[in-house]
Amino acid sequence: QKEVEQDPGPLSVPEGAIVSLNCTYSNSAFQYFMWYRQYSRKGPELLMYTYSSGNKEDGRFTAQVDKSSKYISLFIRDSQPSDSATYLCAIRRSNDYKLSFGAGTTVTVRA
Amino acid sequence: AAGVIQSPRHLIKEKRETATLKCYPIPRHDTVYWYQQGPGQDPQFLISFYEKMQSDKGSIPDRFSAQQFSDYHSELNMSSLELGDSALYFCASSARGAGDIQYFGAGTRLSVL
Numbered sequence: 001q002k003e004v005e006q007d008p009g010p011l012s013v014p015e016g017a018i019v020s021l022n023c024t025y026s027n028s029a030f031q032y033f034m035w036y037r038q039y040s041r042k043g044p045e046l047l048m049y050t051y052s053s054g055n056k057e058d059g060r061f062t063a064q065v066d067k068s069s070k071y072i073s074l075f076i077r078d079s080q081p082s083d084s085a086t087y088l089c090a091i092r093r094s095n096d097y098k099l100s101f102g103a104g105t106t107v108t109v110r111a
Numbered sequence: 112a113a114g115v116i117q118s119p120r121h122l123i124k125e126k127r128e129t130a131t132l133k134c135y136p137i138p139r140h141d142t143v144y145w146y147q148q149g150p151g152q153d154p155q156f157l158i159s160f161y162e163k164m165q166s167d168k169g170s171i172p173d174r175f176s177a178q179q180f181s182d183y184h185s186e187l188n189m190s191s192l193e194l195g196d197s198a199l200y201f202c203a204s205s206a207r208g209a210g211d212i213q214y215f216g217a218g219t220r221l222s223v224l
Contacts, residue, residue, distance in 0.1 A: 034212075036215075041199075041218075041220070042217055042218070043115075043201055043215035043216050043217045043218050044154065044201070044215045045215070046212060046213070046214060046215075049210070049212055088153060088154075096167070097142070097144075097159065097161075097166070097167065097205070097207075097211050098144065098156040098159060098167055098169060099144075099146075099154075099156065099213060100156075101153035101154050101155075102153060103152075103153050104153055
């Protein structure tokens, strides 16, 4: 069983819509949570990095962490065609630096 | 800003051949990670180095070895290549004392024929 589960989608939305992505994890030892964006045949690009429960906002992106439910989310507001990519959640433990990735959700924003 | 540099970007090898992948971390980053991403799959951790010493090991086959050199660049050596080794290989680097946020390179696409 994977340490972090992510709905692989795919997800198709019209331009301007809100994109909602989420992951669940099973072990409360995970303390660091990240969202990466990966364009086709490119390396993962860090979007958001959070440690504590709550919300973190960066421009059109909001990351949400609920440690009690072991649930993390990424919201993209006012989505643009350039947001079309695969979004990967990643988690790690405090003293274990390797990342465990979700399966990735492929998002297409239609113009 | 300087990013993680990986070379080569593409590599084609025959079965049973050997391949060497190189990774140049972001300047002043002391930790390097290697991940393997198969077609349609998420990246899987292979191995990591902190200050030139192996710090963690994941699902890396015994046919693979890696090291980090004095200038902090790293090389992943893959021998007796199999068809199943065809994948994207990513290197990431981080500064262990600065939150250990991992930044990824563009990857090396290895095709084993």
